[in-house]
Amino acid sequence: MRILMVAARCYPLIGGIETHIQEVGARLVARSHSVDVLTTDPSGELPVEEEMRGMRVQRVPAWPRELDLYVAPRIYTAIRRGVWDLIHFQGYNSFVAPIGLLAAVRGDLPFILTFHSGGHSSRLRNAMRGTQHALLRPLVARAARLIGVSEFEASFFSARMGVPRERFVVIPNGAAMPVASPGVKVDPHLIVSGGRLERYKGHHRAIAALPELIRRVPDARLHIVGRGPYEGELRRLVATLGLEKRVTIAGIPGSERQKMADLLASAALFILFSEYEAHPVAVMEALSLRRPVLVSDTSGLRELATKGLCRAIPCNAGPGELAAAMAEELESRREVPDLALPDWDACAHALSDVYYDVLGNRSTVPLPPGGLTSWSPARRV
Numbered sequence: 355m356r357i358l359m360v361a362a363r364c365y366p367l368i369g370g371i372e373t374h375i376q377e378v379g380a381r382l383v384a385r386s387h388s389v390d391v392l393t394t395d396p397s398g399e400l401p402v403e404e405e406m407r408g409m410r411v412q413r414v415p416a417w418p419r420e421l422d423l424y425v426a427p428r429i430y431t432a433i434r435r436g437v438w439d440l441i442h443f444q445g446y447n448s449f450v451a452p453i454g455l456l457a458a459v460r461g462d463l464p465f466i467l468t469f470h471s472g473g474h475s476s477r478l479r480n481a482m483r484g485t486q487h488a489l490l491r492p493l494v495a496r497a498a499r500l501i502g503v504s505e506f507e508a509s510f511f512s513a514r515m516g517v518p519r520e521r522f523v524v525i526p527n528g529a530a531m532p533v534a535s536p537g538v539k540v541d542p543h544l545i546v547s548g549g550r551l552e553r554y555k556g557h558h559r560a561i562a563a564l565p566e567l568i569r570r571v572p573d574a575r576l577h578i579v580g581r582g583p584y585e586g587e588l589r590r591l592v593a594t595l596g597l598e599k600r601v602t603i604a605g606i607p608g609s610e611r612q613k614m615a616d617l618l619a620s621a622a623l624f625i626l627f628s629e630y631e632a633h634p635v636a637v638m639e640a641l642s643l644r645r646p647v648l649v650s651d652t653s654g655l656r657e658l659a660t661k662g663l664c665r666a667i668p669c670n671a672g673p674g675e676l677a678a679a680m681a682e683e684l685e686s687r688r689e690v691p692d693l694a695l696p697d698w699d700a701c702a703h704a705l706s707d708v709y710y711d712v713l714g715n716r717s718t719v720p721l722p723p724g725g726l727t728s729w730s731p732a733r734r735v
Contacts, residue, residue, distance in 0.1 A: 355709060356388045358436060360454045361444040362416070362424040364393045365406060368581065368608040369550060370527065370635040371445045371470045374701075376407065376608075377528055381702035383408035387709075392433070394426045394450060416450075424448040433457035440498075440709055441465040446490065455493035464712055467494060468501040468525075469511055471632045491515045498712040501705075503527050503633035504654040523708055528698030529638035532612050534619035542687065543573040545680060546621040548636040549628065551582030551603075556627030556650065558584075559676060561591050561601060566677035568600065571684050579617060581605035619643045623683045627676070629669065631655050637664065644690040646683055663693065 363369060365376050379389045389409045394416035395402075404411050414428035430453050433441065441458050443451060446469050458465040494500065494515055500522045502508030508522040549555040557578050567574050578588065578601065585603060592601045606614045618624065624640035625648045631637075632654045640647050647664035649655040650671075659666035667679045 355440065355713070356390075356438045357382065357709065358390045358392060358433070358438040358441045359409075359444055360392045360429065360433070360441060360450065362394055362422075362426075362448040362450040364391055364411060365608055366400075368605070372608065373635050374468075374470070374527055375444055377530070377698040378702040378705055379409045380407035381698060382706060385702070385706055387706070390436070390438070392429065392436075392454075394424050394429070396424065422448065424450045426450055426453060429453045430457040433463070434461050438463070439713060442705075442709075443467045445470040446494075447471065447486075452490060452493060455490075455496075459493060459496050464498045465496075466499045466501060466708065466712065467497045468503065469507055469632065470503060471507055471511070471630070487511075487514045491517075497521075499523055499708055501525055501708070504657050506654045506657045507632040510653075523704075525701055525704045525708075526696040527633050527635050527638055528701045529642040529695040530698050531615040531618065531639045531642050533615070534643065535612065535616050538616050538619050540622055541575075541620050542622050542684065543571065543575055544621050545574065545576050545623045545625060545684070546618060546640075547576060547578045547625045547627070548618075548640070549580050549626060549634070551578070551580045551584040551588060553584050553587070554629045555580075555584075556629065557588055558591055559627045559673070560625055560680075561588065561595065561597065563673040563676035563680065564597055564600060565595060566674055567680050570677060570681040574680075574684065575600050575602070577602045577604070577617065577621070579604065579606055579614070614639070615643065618645055621645055622687070623648060623680060625649070625680065626655065627667075627669075628652075628655065633658075638695065641690065641693065642695055644692065646688045646690055648679055648683055663695075 359375055361371055361375060364372050382389050391409050391411045393413055395413040396416045396419040400413055402413055414426050416424045416426040429450055433454055434457050441463055443454055495517055502522055502524050503526055505524055508524050512519040512522055547557050547560045560576055564576055588603055592598060618640050624645045626634060626637055627650050630653045637647055641663055649664050649666050650669040651666035652669040656666055658664050
C-alpha cells in the first residue's frame, strides 16, 4: 500500500507527532507498505528530500519562520501531483491541515485524520479554536476515518465538530524507550518536567512551587527537558527565585533516545502540569520506564489518571499544593507496577487495519465494534 503521511513537523524536530510518525512509519514500512512523509521546513535549513528509516521525507517551505502557523501552499501542489492509495493527516492545528485536506478532497483521494490535539500558549489562538473547528468541519467530515489518540480526544472532537462518534477510532500512542544504561540509578531527589517549552505546558508552575518543595525536601532538584519559545521566561523566573543551582533547563535531541531514557530512568518523579494534552508521549515514555508520574487533572491526562497510570492534581493548584503533592511522591518512593502499556507495534498494527478497512479490504484482525477503544492497563504476566 502506498501511504502518504502529512504533518507540519517531523524528525529531526522533537514532539509527540514527530515521535509518532517516526515510530509507526518505520513499522509500517516493515509491513511492506510504502510510506512517504510530506512536511514543512520554515527554517530552510533541512534537506528538501531524504530517506529516514525506510520512509521518503519531502519538505516544502512554510511561513512565517518565527510562528507555528505553517502556511505552506506547496502542500496542496505536492498532494495533487503525487500518487498514493491513502493519505494520513497527522495533526490538525496548523494551516497544513486545511491546505492538505482541501487538496485531498478536490483530488477525490481517500484520507484519514488523526487529531493529535494539544494546547497553546496564545490566548488569541485558544479563543479562536471554536471558529477553527467550525471552518474545518466540512473538510474533516469528508474523512474516511477519524482517529483520536484517547477516548477524551475522540469524544471531544465528535462533539465539537458534530461528527458521529462511530466515525472515530481510538488508537493510543505507544510507550517505548531504550532500557536504561548499566549503572543508572534513581536519584531520590530528582524531578523531571518534560515537554516543549511553552507556557501551557506548565513548567513555570513547577519552578514556582520549588521554593516550598525545598523547605519540605531540602535536596530536591528540577530538570526541565525540552526546547521552545518560553525558555527565556523560564530562565528569568529561575533567576528571580534564586534557583539557578536547583533547576536545569536543557533539551535532548530526538536522535539521542538513550540519553533521554537514562534521564527518565534516574528521575524519582516525572511531572506534567499542562493545561491540555490528548495522550502525551512524554508521559507514556516515563511510564514505560516505571517512573511515578504526577499530572494536572485535565483533558487526556485525567483519562490516564483514571486508568491508574498516574496521579492527578487539580489544574488550578497553587505552588503550595503542587509542592505538597511533589513532596508526597518523593517521600513515598512509590513503586510503579510493570503495566502492559500500549506500544508502537500495536499502534502500527491498528493503523494498518484501519487503512485496509478504509480501502475496502479485509484486515488480518477486524476492528471491534465502535473502533479500537477497549485498551486498559493491566499487569504483565
